[in-house]
Amino acid sequence: MSVILDFFDNVVDRFPNKTAVITNERECTYQQLAELSNFTATLLSEYQQRKVVSIVMDNTIESIGAYLGTLRAGCIAHLLSQNMSKESLTEQLISAEPVLVLCAQDIIDRIETKSKKMHFDSRTIAHYENERKIVPDDVAYLIYTSGTTSEPKGVGVSHANAVFTTKNIVSVLEYSEEDRDVLPLPLSHSFGLGCMHASFYVGSTLILHKNTINSFELLESIKRHGATTFAAVPATLTKLLDEYGSKMERYFSDLRLVITNSTAIPENTVKSFRKILKKGRLATYYGLTEASRSTFMKFNSDGKESSVGIPAPGVQIKLVDQEGNEVDDGEIWIKGLNVIKGYWKDSSVMNPVEGWLKTGDLGRFDDEGYLYLKGRTDDIINVAGEKVNPQHVERIVKLLADIEEAVAVGVKHETFGQVVKLFVKKTAGSHITKSDIIIHCIKNLERYKIPVNIEFVDDFPRTEYGKIKRFMLTSHR
Amino acid sequence: MDIESEVKEIFFEVFPSMPHDEFSWNKKQKDYDGWDSFAHLQLLTIAEEKFSIKLDVEESTSINSAKNLLDYIRSHT
Numbered sequence: 001m002s003v004i005l006d007f008f009d010n011v012v013d014r015f016p017n018k019t020a021v022i023t024n025e026r027e028c029t030y031q032q033l034a035e036l037s038n039f040t041a042t043l044l045s046e047y048q049q050r051k052v053v054s055i056v057m058d059n060t061i062e063s064i065g066a067y068l069g070t071l072r073a074g075c076i077a078h079l080l081s082q083n084m085s086k087e088s089l090t091e092q093l094i095s096a097e098p099v100l101v102l103c104a105q106d107i108i109d110r111i112e113t114k115s116k117k118m119h120f121d122s123r124t125i126a127h128y129e130n131e132r133k134i135v136p137d138d139v140a141y142l143i144y145t146s147g148t149t150s151e152p153k154g155v156g157v158s159h160a161n162a163v164f165t166t167k168n169i170v171s172v173l174e175y176s177e178e179d180r181d182v183l184p185l186p187l188s189h190s191f192g193l194g195c196m197h198a199s200f201y202v203g204s205t206l207i208l209h210k211n212t213i214n215s216f217e218l219l220e221s222i223k224r225h226g227a228t229t230f231a232a233v234p235a236t237l238t239k240l241l242d243e244y245g246s247k248m249e250r251y252f253s254d255l256r257l258v259i260t261n262s263t264a265i266p267e268n269t270v271k272s273f274r275k276i277l278k279k280g281r282l283a284t285y286y287g288l289t290e291a292s293r294s295t296f297m298k299f300n301s302d303g304k305e306s307s308v309g310i311p312a313p314g315v316q317i318k319l320v321d322q323e324g325n326e327v328d329d330g331e332i333w334i335k336g337l338n339v340i341k342g343y344w345k346d347s348s349v350m351n352p353v354e355g356w357l358k359t360g361d362l363g364r365f366d367d368e369g370y371l372y373l374k375g376r377t378d379d380i381i382n383v384a385g386e387k388v389n390p391q392h393v394e395r396i397v398k399l400l401a402d403i404e405e406a407v408a409v410g411v412k413h414e415t416f417g418q419v420v421k422l423f424v425k426k427t428a429g430s431h432i433t434k435s436d437i438i439i440h441c442i443k444n445l446e447r448y449k450i451p452v453n454i455e456f457v458d459d460f461p462r463t464e465y466g467k468i469k470r471f472m473l474t475s476h477r
Numbered sequence: 478m479d480i481e482s483e484v485k486e487i488f489f490e491v492f493p494s495m496p497h498d499e500f501s502w503n504k505k506q507k508d509y510d511g512w513d514s515f516a517h518l519q520l521l522t523i524a525e526e527k528f529s530i531k532l533d534v535e536e537s538t539s540i541n542s543a544k545n546l547l548d549y550i551r552s553h554t
Contacts, residue, residue: 434526435490435523435526439490439523447511447515
């Protein structure tokens with residue numbers, strides 16, 4: 001299997017009448033999904049191979065059909081969330097230069113582009129006549145990075161990248177055709193898309209939800225559909241725990257796997273899920289869109305709750321210091337078939353050294369080879385030659401009960417080069433003062449790490465996925 | 478709380494390991510254990526917020542004792 005459709009077509013042959021996808025609106029079999037993809041591919045046959053087709057759709061059966069059909073036509077599927085701001089949507093469409101934008105009827109007027117726009121519906125065609133030769137190095141899909149550390153960049157993921165990663169997800173997390181996978185994540189994001197690929201690789205049934213689902217609906221879905229796996233970001237897992245606590249056991253009793261991603265998971269969330277999951281376990285992974293699923297972590301026992309696990313099969317990870325020496329505590333470099341060849345229209349910013357992707361993430365390995373994330377190299381604040389990891393400052397500040405969120409950044413200073421500036425979002429009704437925070441820091445941090453300037457904010461600039469745009473705080477100081 | 482007590486409290490907050498009997502209004506910066514440039518910034522930052530004043534950068538560099546800070550605050554409030 002060398003391209004994404006190889007494994008999809010394989011399960012269509014094996015299980016044509018099996019339910020492939022269930023949504024709130026309807027469900028479809030693998031054969032019906034294949035016919036929907038054939039319809040899309042026929043629609044796209046007037047366009048040349050390797051041209052970009054932007055798909056702006058919510059999580060629906062039609063969006064999956066549009067995605068698979070775009071791949072079948074040998075085009076590049078540019079995946080966008082329907083919930084993006086108009087500004088971000090327009091920026092991406094300008095950058096991606098699609099030949100066609102496929103979207104749902106209700107948002108077609110909101111999309112501003114010079115490209116042709118088309119409302120996508122559910123017509124099906126049994127056979128696609130114009131088979132095109134797709135090779136593993138062809139770009140399958142294009143996703144723009146969420147932009148937490150810099151302006152969004154287009155990441156073109158090849159079929160070879162995607163097939164390699166999908167095989168790893170399936171083998172490490174032991175997906176099978178027996179699974180029923182509840183997925184409330186956007187398919188326009190690497191996490192959600194990777195989960196969908198895994199379901200289609202083994203021929204399981206995908207229970208697809210829109211991203212804005214409420215907790216009760218989610219739990220009911222898990223129970224009603226007899227789900228065996230459930231994928232969610234850490235914030236969703238923590239929210240479920242806060243709202244339902246031990247009652248979750250009733251809903252999660254049959255789950256064999258809860259998969260989340262590498263955004264820091266609170267240790268207590270990991271511990272709680274280990275108790276709640278009687279038959280299954282919680283797992284996470286570390287990866288970038290540029291190098292998807294580079295590690296996997298299956299939480300088995302105490303002591304490694306904050307680790308993102310060990311390198312995925314066939315993936316090499318090393319930690320490197322500023323001089324390029326391999327160390328136990330440094331920048332994470334990744335090498336493997338999951339690493340993309342270059343950014344969209346700008347391969348110069350990749351800077352691969354002999355095939356290694358320099359991630360900009362900082363990490364350390366423990367004695368057993370488990371990886372722990374420690375922040376970003378470009379977030380490190382240099383105070384008079386002393387290095388300050390902002391996450392350390394934030395962790396200390398967040399020990400105060402009145403702090404909902406804190407972000408530390410470096411700002412220029414005449415004497416010290418840089419000093420720490422702290423942005424703080426207080427909890428509702430809090431009367432905490434800047435002095436209270438500084439005094440707390442004096443007791444818990446070295447002098448040079450203590451914020452010189454504190455600014456209270458109502459909220460932080462965030463990406464479409466809710467992550468804080470740290471670089472915007474650095475640039476708007 | 479009067480201004481003297483508040484200024485004294487700031488010094489104990491910025492130098493939490495300083496024993497209470499070691500505080501003196503005329504004790505100089507060089508005689509403090511840890512009154513470096515960072516501690517200086519923290520003294521001024523807390524004083525600015527507590528007394529709602531803005532310290533002038535030039536003038537603030539001449540503050541080298543608790544009495545200096547007290548006098549500065551008195552002249553600006």
